[in-house]
Amino acid sequence: MRLFLVDDHPVVRAGLVALLGGEPDMEIVGEAAGGAEALRGITAREPDVVLMDLQLGDGIDGVEVTRRIRELPSPPQVLVLTTYESDADIMRAIDAGATGYLLKACPPDELFQGIRAAARGETVLSTKVATRMMKRMRDPGTALSAREVEILELLASGEGNREIARRLFITEATVKTHLVHIYSKLGVETRTAAVTAAVERRLIRLP
Amino acid sequence: MRLFLVDDHPVVRAGLVALLGGEPDMEIVGEAAGGAEALRGITAREPDVVLMDLQLGDGIDGVEVTRRIRELPSPPQVLVLTTYESDADIMRAIDAGATGYLLKACPPDELFQGIRAAARGETVLSTKVATRMMKRMRDPGTALSAREVEILELLASGEGNREIARRLFITEATVKTHLVHIYSKLGVETRTAAVTAAVERRLIRLP
DNA sequence: ACGGCGGTCAACCGATCGGTTGATGCGCCG
DNA sequence: CGGCGCATCAACCGATCGGTTGACCGCCGT
Numbered sequence: 001m002r003l004f005l006v007d008d009h010p011v012v013r014a015g016l017v018a019l020l021g022g023e024p025d026m027e028i029v030g031e032a033a034g035g036a037e038a039l040r041g042i043t044a045r046e047p048d049v050v051l052m053d054l055q056l057g058d059g060i061d062g063v064e065v066t067r068r069i070r071e072l073p074s075p076p077q078v079l080v081l082t083t084y085e086s087d088a089d090i091m092r093a094i095d096a097g098a099t100g101y102l103l104k105a106c107p108p109d110e111l112f113q114g115i116r117a118a119a120r121g122e123t124v125l126s127t128k129v130a131t132r133m134m135k136r137m138r139d140p141g142t143a144l145s146a147r148e149v150e151i152l153e154l155l156a157s158g159e160g161n162r163e164i165a166r167r168l169f170i171t172e173a174t175v176k177t178h179l180v181h182i183y184s185k186l187g188v189e190t191r192t193a194a195v196t197a198a199v200e201r202r203l204i205r206l207p
Numbered sequence: 208m209r210l211f212l213v214d215d216h217p218v219v220r221a222g223l224v225a226l227l228g229g230e231p232d233m234e235i236v237g238e239a240a241g242g243a244e245a246l247r248g249i250t251a252r253e254p255d256v257v258l259m260d261l262q263l264g265d266g267i268d269g270v271e272v273t274r275r276i277r278e279l280p281s282p283p284q285v286l287v288l289t290t291y292e293s294d295a296d297i298m299r300a301i302d303a304g305a306t307g308y309l310l311k312a313c314p315p316d317e318l319f320q321g322i323r324a325a326a327r328g329e330t331v332l333s334t335k336v337a338t339r340m341m342k343r344m345r346d347p348g349t350a351l352s353a354r355e356v357e358i359l360e361l362l363a364s365g366e367g368n369r370e371i372a373r374r375l376f377i378t379e380a381t382v383k384t385h386l387v388h389i390y391s392k393l394g395v396e397t398r399t400a401a402v403t404a405a406v407e408r409r410l411i412r413l414p
Numbered sequence: 415a416c417g418g419c420g421g422t423c424a425a426c427c428g429a430t431c432g433g434t435t436g437a438t439g440c441g442c443c444g
Numbered sequence: 445c446g447g448c449g450c451a452t453c454a455a456c457c458g459a460t461c462g463g464t465t466g467a468c469c470g471c472c473g474t
Contacts, residue, residue, distance in 0.1 A: 008312050009290070009311040009312050010311075010312065010313070010314055010315055011219060011222050011223060011226065011288075011311045011315070011318065012218060012219055012222055012311065013222075014222045014225055014226045014315065015218050015219055015220075015221045015222015015223065015224075015225060015226070016218060016222065017225070018221055018222060018224070018225025018226070019218065019221045019222075019225070057312060081218075083216070083290070104216040104217075104218045104219065105215055105216050105217065105264065106217070107217055108217055108218070108221065111218065145419095145420065145421085147420075147421070148420095155399065156399070156403055157400065157403060158395060158396070158397045158399045158400020158401070158402075158403060158404075159400075160397065160459095160460070160461085161460075161461070162460085170421085170422065170423085171422075171423055171424085172423095173422080173423050173424060173425085174421070174422050174423060176461080176462075176463080177421080177422080177423085178421085179461090179462080179463095180462080180463065180464090181420095183462085183463095188365055189365070189462085190365045190367065190430095190461090190462085191399055191461080191462090192362065192363070192365045192398055192399050192402055193364065193365020193366075194365070195365075195399055195402060195403065196363050196364060196365060196402065196413055197365075199406070199413055200413055352449090352450065352451085354450080354451065355450095367429095367430070367431085368430075368431070369430085377451085377452065377453085378452075378453055378454085379453095380452080380453050380454060380455085381451070381452050381453060383431080383432075383433080384451080384452075384453085385451085385452095386431090386432080386433095387432080387433070387434090388450095390432085390433095396432085397431090397432085398431080398432090415474105416473105416474095417472105417473095417474095418471100418472090418473090419470105419471085419472085420469105420470090420471085420472105421468100421469085421470085421471105422467100422468080422469080422470105423466105423467080423468080423469105424465100424466085424467085425464100425465090425466095426463100426464085426465090427462100427463090427464090428461105428462090428463090429460105429461080429462075429463100430459105430460080430461065430462085431458105431459080431460065431461075432457100432458090432459075432460085433456100433457090433458095433459100434455100434456085434457090435454100435455090435456090436453105436454085436455095437452100437453080437454085438451100438452075438453080439450105439451085439452080440449100440450085440451080440452100441448100441449090441450085442447100442448085442449085442450105443446105443447090443448085444445105444446095444447090444448105
């Protein structure tokens with residue numbers, strides 16, 4: 001089984017090399033610290049499974065790299081292995097074509113089995129991740145509308161309600177209505193808390 | 208040289224074991240995933256250097272663990288090895304008694320040399336971290352005081368002025384005074400904008 | 415066709431925030 | 445020693461925000 005590692009932390013890459021080197025059925029055929037390097041290496045080495053971190057340091061992030069990998073002819077399986085477990089991260093990764101989503105905090109055995117499952121094309125999720133997905137399914141009320149995300153982005157740049165209204169060509173009253181909905185969906189009570197909650201859930205991105 | 212690892216990611220611990228195992232002068236005498244486990248292990252094994260992550264998953268964080276380690280009789284050197292590089296993280300770690308601050312994204316050689324330097328009691332900083340500190344020194348006009356950063360962190364969690372005051376055992380009036388200074392230093396006009404500005408400048412980090 | 419949902423708007427009120435002025439005490443440094 | 449920066453507190457005011465209620469319209473799916 002040919003593996004390719006994408007992670008911007010040399011320590012983590014070395015760790016995976018050491019861990020996976022002990023498994024006789026696995027062979028690491030390449031590594032990359034960034035997105036562009038990963039795409040070059042993967043087209044050249046044609047691995048079976050790519051272990052992908054989402055935070056890559058350089059501009060392009062792991063989700064985008066995953067999407068481009070899956071657009072290659074006869075693409076490898078992409079197994080996300082990262083620290084974070086926000087709804088938005090998971091959904092975006094799956095949407096981009098990831099075969100699975102594991103956390104770095106998971107026990108090594110779960111990692112080994114996950115890689116083998118991913119190589120067979122099976123979807124594999126960390127138990128914590130699976131739990132979160134289930135909760136989300138059961139409560140679809142927490143999904144923000146596109147308009148609400150638009151409001152959140154202006155909120156995050158520190159604009160007042162008046163300015164947000166002006167930029168979106170709506171009235172201040174409408175902005176406040178949206179805000180009430182956003183607070184309710186995010187489970188917060190103030191605009192500032194809404195911004196941090198949205199950033200944590202990767203609903204929006206700070207520039 | 209006796210080393211002790213504290214990191215909640217099994218993958219990272221395995222990576223460090225593999226990396227450092229190749230260095231003849233280094234020996235890993237113990238590991239821990241959480242704070243309490245770390246304190247027990249360190250008192251038992253008496254390492255020379257502790258490699259400490261700041262995010263430990265369980266309640267107690269790496270800064271607090273570092274502080275308690277340094278309060279032990281004849282304490283080991285604590286070298287922080289983490290993903291983040293915010294001013295607040297760095298300052299709090301140093302203040303807690305850390306000997307140095309390295310990033311997981313640093314090249315392995317820098318890690319090896321850093322550990323040897325830490326064992327000799329020398330202060331060691333990643334180049335990125337050192338650069339940030341220098342910039343901070345050169346432009347003290349925009350440097351926030353420790354108290355102001357403290358306010359910012361509560362601000363970022365969405366607390367109102369009253370709650371911030373209560374938590375810091377000061378009055379609301381004082382909080383507002385700090386906020387005016389913070390706005391001025393960050394060049395913003397609202398609390399929400401202050402949070403995003405602080406996050407962008409890595410003065411604080413969202414949880 | 416009807417209901418549900420998302421988006422829009424209005425008017426209102428209390429609570430909070432932003433900003434000002436002015437003041438005190440503390441530690442540090444030239 | 446005399447400043448200077450930092451932290452602390454007070455009182456005040458207008459502006460803004462948070463929250464409510466109620467309403468209208470258009471789209472979509474059963």
